[in-house]
Amino acid sequence: MACFAYEISADSYPQYRLDDSSLLNDGVINVKSQGRNANTNDDSKSFSSQSGFYTSLYVWGKSYSQKGGVKEDEARKWYGRASFSPEFGWQKKTDRLETLVLVSPIVTYAEKDDTRLNTYRLSDGEALVSSRLNFSQFRLRAEGGRGFQRLDKNGFLFANLANYGEIGWEYLPLNVRGSLLGAEFQSSIAYSNRDRTESPLRIQGGDLVWEPKLLLNSFRIFHYQYSEPKQSAQRADLFRQEEPFRPYGFFRYSGLEWESEPFWKAKIEGSAIRVEGRRENGTNPFYSQNTRQSSNAWLATLGATWKEESYSIFVRALYATKDPTFHTDQNSNGYASIKGDPRGYLAPFSILLLRDWNAKQDTVFSGVDSPRKPIYENSGLQYYQTGVSKEWGKGWSTTLGTGLGISYIGRGLELIAAGGWKSETGYLVAGAAYAWVRPGMDESVLLDEIRRPIPTREYFRWYASAGIRF
Numbered sequence: 001m002a003c004f005a006y007e008i009s010a011d012s013y014p015q016y017r018l019d020d021s022s023l024l025n026d027g028v029i030n031v032k033s034q035g036r037n038a039n040t041n042d043d044s045k046s047f048s049s050q051s052g053f054y055t056s057l058y059v060w061g062k063s064y065s066q067k068g069g070v071k072e073d074e075a076r077k078w079y080g081r082a083s084f085s086p087e088f089g090w091q092k093k094t095d096r097l098e099t100l101v102l103v104s105p106i107v108t109y110a111e112k113d114d115t116r117l118n119t120y121r122l123s124d125g126e127a128l129v130s131s132r133l134n135f136s137q138f139r140l141r142a143e144g145g146r147g148f149q150r151l152d153k154n155g156f157l158f159a160n161l162a163n164y165g166e167i168g169w170e171y172l173p174l175n176v177r178g179s180l181l182g183a184e185f186q187s188s189i190a191y192s193n194r195d196r197t198e199s200p201l202r203i204q205g206g207d208l209v210w211e212p213k214l215l216l217n218s219f220r221i222f223h224y225q226y227s228e229p230k231q232s233a234q235r236a237d238l239f240r241q242e243e244p245f246r247p248y249g250f251f252r253y254s255g256l257e258w259e260s261e262p263f264w265k266a267k268i269e270g271s272a273i274r275v276e277g278r279r280e281n282g283t284n285p286f287y288s289q290n291t292r293q294s295s296n297a298w299l300a301t302l303g304a305t306w307k308e309e310s311y312s313i314f315v316r317a318l319y320a321t322k323d324p325t326f327h328t329d330q331n332s333n334g335y336a337s338i339k340g341d342p343r344g345y346l347a348p349f350s351i352l353l354l355r356d357w358n359a360k361q362d363t364v365f366s367g368v369d370s371p372r373k374p375i376y377e378n379s380g381l382q383y384y385q386t387g388v389s390k391e392w393g394k395g396w397s398t399t400l401g402t403g404l405g406i407s408y409i410g411r412g413l414e415l416i417a418a419g420g421w422k423s424e425t426g427y428l429v430a431g432a433a434y435a436w437v438r439p440g441m442d443e444s445v446l447l448d449e450i451r452r453p454i455p456t457r458e459y460f461r462w463y464a465s466a467g468i469r470f
Contacts, residue, residue: 020465021427037130060467068459081110154344251277322380334378352405379408412437426468
């Protein structure tokens with residue numbers, strides 16, 4: 001489902017509202033470390049190349065439903081969300097300096113039904129300043145405020161709104177760029193108001209991007225530290241709201257992403273992320289014995305795509321390490337994202353990759369509409385996917401794929417069908433998956449000593465999304 005000519009810049013970028021349009025390609029959104037100012041300038045359809053004010057209006061929404069398995073899975077679920085976001089901006093351009101100032105409120109209405117129907121009316125938004133200084137062979141940039149951030153191309157690490165400050169540089173002769181980032185965010189669902197009882201979670205780090213266009217199309221390395229501040233429990237009184245105790249600590253995410261130049265009609269790409277850190281669960285030094293939870297895990301992906309004129313064939317693999325001693329010691333060596341919103345591997349459609357329902361064990365990945373901190377107690381994941389994508393012209397395309405997953409729920413096989421339309425100003429995408437899962441354990445009958453195989457379970461999921469920019 002790859003398309004070598006199609007590429008969206010990432011970091012803090014204006015296309016995040018229409019993010020799902022990437023699912024009509026390979027779902028990957030390359031992080032180029034260029035900043036919001038450069039990415040906005042690339043969007044010539046909506047933003048003038050001259051100085052002055054501009055306005056845009058974004059309307060988008062998504063919905064999905066899934067069911068299957070058994071009652072213990074609580075697998076029947078429905079979710080729908082619609083968002084409205086005007087954007088007001090001003091930009092000033094000279095040969096030496098480019099400056100962008102923008103404000104973009106986001107109003108969202110959402111409904112979620114997993115065991116009961118919940119309705120949300122959410123409000124959030126962006127407000128940031130971005131500036132870039134141009135020299136003959138060198139560029140410096142600085143930006144800050146509140147904006148959408150994506151820290152990896154697949155959405156397996158972090159993708160969410162955050163208060164942030166960032167500085168970056170670029171050396172044009174070598175096409176090398178880098179950045180340093182500091183950000184704060186909440187563990188609540190996307191576009192929601194701040195939880196005043198929770199101290200902001202923090203991310204600090206940076207990346208280095210090289211685009212040699214010789215054998216490698218792009219190569220990126222990054223290192224980020226995710227921190228949870230210490231926050232002791234507080235009783236409510238006349239002047240203070242009750243605050244629960246929250247575990248605290250830090251986790252370091254280091255990784256690389258790469259993509260080859262097309263050779264013959266094929267390209268190869270991959271990524272790897274390692275997470276290492278610890279979390280303290282003791283409320284104070286006198287009650288902290290044996291309360292530390294540590295993690296040392298990694299995730300890796302590898303994929304290849306063969307591209308013809310109107311269709312492409314893809315093969316992909318993903319491996320996330322598991323905690324071999326699940327819930328029996330203090331080492332939680334399963335991979336978990338900081339706050340991911342998976343796009344690669346057709347994740348929003350996939351049942352085996354993004355099982356977004358309640359279960360006895362947390363999944364490796366969860367969407368931004370699942371409020372939680374990273375949970376490293378899991379049994380890992382192996383996922384293998386292959387399929388074919390067909391482009392029909394005038395922005396229409398379809399994809400048929402199959403996936404094999406190995407995780408704590410057992411070994412599963414799924415079929416995925418997706419398709420839709422995309423243009424410079426809007427998109428429409430819809431797809432569905434059906435999975436057969438053979439549980440990896442037996443169930444007891446009356447007594448634990450009497451057991452029988454668990455029958456194969458079946459699951460169904462559909463996902464639809466649309467957006468338009470005026």
